[in-house]
Amino acid sequence: MNLKQLKHVVALSDTLNFHRAAERVFLTQSALSRSIANFESDIGLVIFDRSNGQVAVTSVGQQVLHRARKLLADSHNFLQDVRHLKEGISGLVSFGMGPFLAATVIPSALKKYHLAHPGISLNMNINRWDYLRNLLENEEIEFFIADIRQIPDDQNLNITLLGNPSIGFYCRRGHPLHKQNSDAPINAQELLEFPMASVGIPPVVKQEIKHELNLAESADLKIDIQCDDLLLLKNLLPGTDIVLLCAKAMMAFPSIQEEIVHLNVPMANNKFGTWGLVTIKSKELTPAAQILAQLLCTHIVEATNEF
Template sequence: MNLKQLSHVLALADTLNFNKAAQRMHLSQSALSKSIAALEAELGIQIFERNTARVEIAPTGQHVVLHARHLVSEATNFRKNIEYLKTGELGSVALGSGPFPAACFLDTGIKEFHRRHPTVSLNLRIDNWGNLLRGLLAGELDFFMADIRNLEDDARLDITPLGGVTVTLCCCRHHPLVAGDPTRVIPPRELLDYAFATVKLPPLMFLELKQSMGLDRSDTFAVNIECDDISLLNRIVPGSDIILATGNLLMADCFRNPEVVKLNVPMSRNRFGEWALVRIKDRTLTPSAALLADLLTELIRAGSLADDARYGIAENHPLNFVA
């Protein structure tokens, strides 16, 4: 028994006419008759009652026809789904992202991916790079995007650089550092007297930030609040004396709030982080995952370059970093 024989059965069941069924299946009438007779002999069941006047489905054949419809339909769907999988139009993707790239680009990327591939389901995990790496190695994620400067060399990983982010320091407009004048140039050492809030960042980033401000390595930012929920951090700023260290791209909406201002801090440069797309080197991405990875890579690289062009400051060039 094979699917071709079952298709022959359905053609005859639908038409109850050997000539019409043979035409539908692009066969000769004798070839169709032999195919059905062979299936009946294999099953030991009479599927059709036929004489010179008419063809009818035998009582014992009703069950065969019913299941043949199901099997042929499932086979058709299977072939269709395989084609979808090969083109990335069906399936699921498990994606991980650090909070910065997630807040900057993931919403735009997901909307565009869904517009192009509406049948693909997405499982999203926002976390720090360490937890994302563990999820990737455990097979829970297809790939992840994060700042990978603390990621040790690992021959198992395939790493695609994506870019970085320009940083801004924000506070409430009533903050003592601002003193009613948002344009006031803030001596970097004054920042050390206040608590910072930020997402979980590599220690190297804080070192680079201090160096760009001309602070000593021994100077320490009081990072009292670490949280990977960007929206929560944004809500902490108004009405507090907390300084939020975040990315310019993340604050576009928040800066429309008159209660939140940027601190005007001199910096020698303003581009930090090494975002990358990380996957298992010898693990082939599904077509759907590959399409999403390509889309996000293109989107983040373009956005990172645009962000750098607007806010980035050349190395060793002291300049206030007010947009």
């Protein structure tokens, strides 16, 4: 028994005429008759009553045909789903994203992806690189994009570098550091007189920032409020004297620029951190995941170059 035989049986049940059924399935009448007979022999049941020169479906045949139609429909849907998966038209993509990226450049990219591929369901995990790496190794996500500086060398991982984000210092409009001439440079000592908020900063990066600010080794670049939720940190600024240290791309939105200003803190190098796409070398991304990863990487590279 095979799907072709099921199609032959259904065609005959629809037409109750061997000639018309044979035309529908592109067979000769004799070939269709043999296929029907072989099918009935295989299952040990009579599907059609051919007496009196007419074709009729038997009572047991009605039950068999009900199942046959369902199997053919399931087969069609299965093949369509496979084709859609192959072409990236449908399916589920599970992936991971660092907190900063999830709050900045990623939303616009996801919107663009959804409009182009409405049949794809997305499951995004937002967390730090170590948590996302565990998800990746457990095959709970296909890839993740995050700050990859602290990821140790691993021959099982494939890492694609995407760029180095620029950082800046920000405060509310009207902050004591926001002088009449907003372009006036602010030295590190002035900066350290106020509480500072930031995402989590690795010790090595903290040392690099201290060096760029010309702070003494003994000086403390104290982070009073540390949180990986950048939107929460941004909302702390209005009405307070907190200074926010974060990537410039976070502050690129007009709604944010209206209430928050960039401080001119001279630094020869303001690029800290390294964004990267992380996958398992032995695992090939599904077509839908490949399309998504490429789109996200393009947006991140553009954001890195812009700021």
